[in-house]
Amino acid sequence: MVEIVCPNCAANLDVPITPIHTCEFCGTAIQVSLMVGPDGTSITGEELPEETKKNFIFNDHYIVRSNYTASEAQSIMEDWVKKIPGAPQDFENTATITKRVLKFYPIWVGEYNASSDYRGIDNWPNFHRPAFDRPGWFEAVSYYQREESGNVLREYQIPLLGLKSTPNYLKNYVVPTTGKEYFDITHVKELGGEIIDSNYSSEEAKRTMRLAVMNRQMSEMRKEVHTITDRDDRVEERDVFYIQFPVYEIDFTYNKKKYQAFIDGSTGRIIHIDVPISRKFKLISLIGGLGQIGVGIGLFVMGILIPSIMILGIAVGIGLVTYGSILLSMNFRKGAQEKQI
């Protein structure tokens, strides 16, 4: 931890040495890494010139508002979970909510224009042995390497989750940043939310996003050449935003087991939920699944032993074992998520 003075509201803050910290009093995104010397001590104070203080603030700081309260988010989850086959239909009465937290996660969004001239090698065809019965066609084709050049002109919006170790449930989630507003700490406080700060400094984030732009340009070039021998990239950074978006994390227990659910606070969409399976379904699926597997194996063996019903026994046997396994596998479902689009 290090003691710093907020460059905006002059509050004394005791903060971890992270790249960015959001002031809990005024909501300013403070670039802590710029304010801390190599020995870990704060190099700033109230007496610093205004111009220097401004450099410590990341101005393009936004928030996506949560449109749901914690109880509304819980109610959305309870309604949704009942649609999952096997989940308890009396979820709201039988599950116990142990924790409800609203977290505002960090995401960087960079907007770039990119133009790349490139030279590279591609495989060009050489045709051999004309087909005697199909004019214009050849029986063999070989490839030789040839130099090519071109230009790729694109515009990109690159999102970068501000956490170096991304939670699993957020890995494939497209964060809807539509509706972002200038960061407002009162909204976070009103809902009792928690701000999660970025693990990336603004410079690190910009470097990473620029690299992503270069990689995307490369994949465009690779559509024309398999090896790039020379490239000249002109990448223009138009805007970089630092956005906090809301996620409700709800912990609950069902049948003494712990589960978690994550709900997008801005859209009410279920990002991920550990699926609880009801006792009744477990019993039915166990009896039904194992019964089918047993009958299936029996028929399979009969099919092998009795030649006159060989195909009948084997086919129905394999079919029943498959159906039984599907029924049983529903007890081991890890999680579910709501479709985004």
Added chain:
Amino acid sequence: MNPEDVVQQCEWCGEAFNVDFKKVSGHKMIPTKTHLEVRSNVEEFLRKHKVDMKLVRIEETKAVYLPFWMVPFDSYTNFYGVQQGSVTRYRTRTRTVRDSNGNTRTETYQEAYQVPVWRPIESEFNRSGRNSVIARKHAAFYGFYEFVHSLSLDNLIDFDFDLVKKDNCEFINAEVEEHEAKMNTYGAVENQNRAQASSGLNRLVRCDSKITVKDPLYVHAPLWICRYSFNDKYYKVSIAGDSGTVVKGEIPISRKKRIINYAIALAVLLAGAVLGNFGFAFAAVEETEVWGIIMMIVAIVGVGLTAIPIRLAFKMQLEKSSTKENRKAKRLMIRMQGV
């Protein structure tokens, strides 16, 4: 005004302005069907998919006017690639056959075989059209892709803010500038042209497109979201406001339907296996060999098809989208234009 809104609408006069306070000319809109028409189409959609309407309650229907840039473009593409085909050739073979008396003899026959062949393809095409770019970043609306595919500019009218207010529709300003929309279109058209050039080719070697992107039209189009409950479970449906038709919707699967699907799968499996068993016996005899093989093929296909009802029996819900219908309509339109 939100910081992200690069084109802002005056709530009083309905004029659109960009961030430099310059008027965005030619602002258009697609008028929406009424709330009642939308609701009735949702009910029809559910009835069509055999949902028990006695258990359905429509909880909410709301519309949002989404901003789009409709970007016209012309493009010329030339490409070079390799096409693969095959030719059928015949060779003479001999085989030993046994007749019904058990006597064997040797006969010659012509056996067909395929030889792969290749040819160079160098061609060009012109493509013009209009690319719809949603003027919001990271937008994720349910049924959005289907809605964009269904958009038609036939009903365009000058923007009228009173029509937006009429049905209490939500209104969204543009977050994407005209220039960004043009750049986005440039990349999209280049990729689409590449895809068109490579279709039917074994390998696309070179593809060059010259693309002219023209000034876009700023259009607001209505998308409705309807939420309904079935047996105390909630489902959603997206409706294109211009036509009032459902573009994507969730459909509940009742317990009865699940059991029926499971029973169908079991019945087809059993029937397929019985057929396969007979087929196997028939195939062993020379006179009925062909029938036996046909029966076995039918049996395999039938058993394979049981995957469909089994999947339905275990799915959380069904989802129907209009993409297939749109494709069919487009194909029909192209055919009619060709005529």
